Amino acid sequence: MVKVDTFIPKAIDNIKKECKGKAIIALSGGVDSSVCAVLAHKAIGSNLIPIYIDTGLMRKGETDRIRATFKDMNLQIIDAKEQFISSLEGIDDPELKRKSVGENFIRVFEKEAKELGVDTLIQGTIYPDKIESEGGIKSHHNVGGLPERIDFKSIVEPIDQLYKDEVREVARALDLPEEICDRMPFPGPGLAVRVVGKVxxxxxxxxxxxxxxxxxxxxxxxxxxxxxxxxxxxxxxxxxxxxxxxxxxxxxxxxxxxxxxxxxxxxxxxxxxxxxxxxxxxxxxxxxxxxxxxxxxxxxxxxx
Missing domain, CATH: 3.30.300.10 (GMP Synthetase; Chain A, domain 3)
Structure with a gap:
């Protein structure tokens, strides 16, 4: 079990070392990315740029909820619904869906990062994502679903050694709202993997x-x-x-x-x-x- 009193300062220190200048963070509003956002903000302050991508694959009312929850941060909301949904047309293989979504995420973040002059991406990968991707169970969009060519100089994953219950402990220690601490997991590919077969x-x-x-x-x-x-x-x-x-x-x-x-x-x-x-x-x-x-x-x- 994670020892939050030692994990939090160590994670902040690691982010400071890995992030040179500005960095963008992939913010979904779930507990994983929210914890990363708070840790990164403590580490690099205004150099952090949170970006939420509306993929068209999100839950009902999700984008409005994210906008309201993170209204006090320098949040950027990118409407990429057509790009994501169009890219899934005709695909019925679950792995190909995940890889399509993973590639589109990276390409949108790359585009935004280039405009902002940023070469570091922070994301909320957790340990089960890596286990399942590397073990061949399924390719998580932010691990096995990533394309081979990525323009970012570095991808920083502050909580990639934690399990979900440990992430929730860190979230509470960081005084995140209970709504976020207890939020259910939601797949990175969103509703695309809750449609069996073609989307x-x-x-x-x-x-x-x-x-x-x-x-x-x-x-x-x-x-x-x-x-x-x-x-x-x-x-x-x-x-x-x-x-x-x-x-x-x-x-x-x-x-x-x-x-x-x-x-x-x-x-x-x-x-x-x-x-x-x-x-x-x-x-x-x-x-x-x-x-x-x-x-x-x-x-x-x-x-x-």
């Missing part, structure tokens, strides 16, 4: 709405380590006395300590029925809702 704008709209409903129903009531909705494909249903070939939504809710293993949460039948009713009732193109019981292993937490 389309329709599927993204469907999964974004379904995901919002699942979070509303489960986060406060059950405090899951992670919960979300995913689009699996299409199935036959009946709506308004008409046969419909509509989307199948899977609901996932797990408990975990560090994300390396996980167990599905035993949700009450009444809760599951309410989630199904809300999703199929409010999203016309959804005909089925299922609940995923699989632990990790053999399943991963995300579907892709």
């Amino acid at each position: 389309t704008r329709e599927k993204l709209d469907v999964v974004r709405e379904a995901n919002a409903i699942v979070e509303e129903e489960l986060i406060e009531a059950f405090d899951p380590w992670q919960t979300y909705a995913a689009v699996l494909g299409k199935g036959t249903g009946v709506k308004g006395d008409q046969r419909v070939h509509g989307w199948i939504i899977a609901v996932r809710a797990v408990s975990s300590r560090d994300g390396m293993t996980a167990e599905s949460i035993e949700l009450p039948w009444k809760v599951l029925k309410k989630i199904e009713s809300r999703i199929s009732g409010s999203i016309p193109s959804v005909v089925r809702v299922v609940y995923d019981l699989s632990p990790k292993p053999p399943a991963t937490i995300e579907f892709e």
Whole structure:
């Protein structure tokens, strides 16, 4: 377990040594990048430039939430929705999705860095990202999903030896808001890996709405380590006395300590029925809702 009293000053000192002049930080609003942002700000102050990229693959209302949460920082918001979604067109392989998103992230950051005269990127890679990428489980967009050619002189990863629960301890020691300290993990490729198969704008709209409903129903009531909705494909249903070939939504809710293993949460039948009713009732193109019981292993937490 991390000793925050020694980790924090050491991390700040390391950032000072690695960052010569200005640096940009990839800020998503999750606990990992938020901790890195605070550590980096303590280390290099106004030389830190936080950048949030709106990929079009984010949760409902995410960009507005990020804007409000980090309004006191010199935050830059880059609208790159068309670039990211267009680059995913026709891709159904999960690894290729991750690599596409990883490359687009780097290219956008490179473009912004060039305009700002910056050659250092700080990002919130944590130890499980490296284990899963290097172990061949899946390529995290910020590790195995990175392209071979990168224009940055250096990439600084202040928390790449920490597990998620350790990052949360550091966040609390840094007095970050509880909303950030306890925030659920969200995949770097975003909703692209919660759409099984090819990504389309329709599927993204469907999964974004379904995901919002699942979070509303489960986060406060059950405090899951992670919960979300995913689009699996299409199935036959009946709506308004008409046969419909509509989307199948899977609901996932797990408990975990560090994300390396996980167990599905035993949700009450009444809760599951309410989630199904809300999703199929409010999203016309959804005909089925299922609940995923699989632990990790053999399943991963995300579907892709």
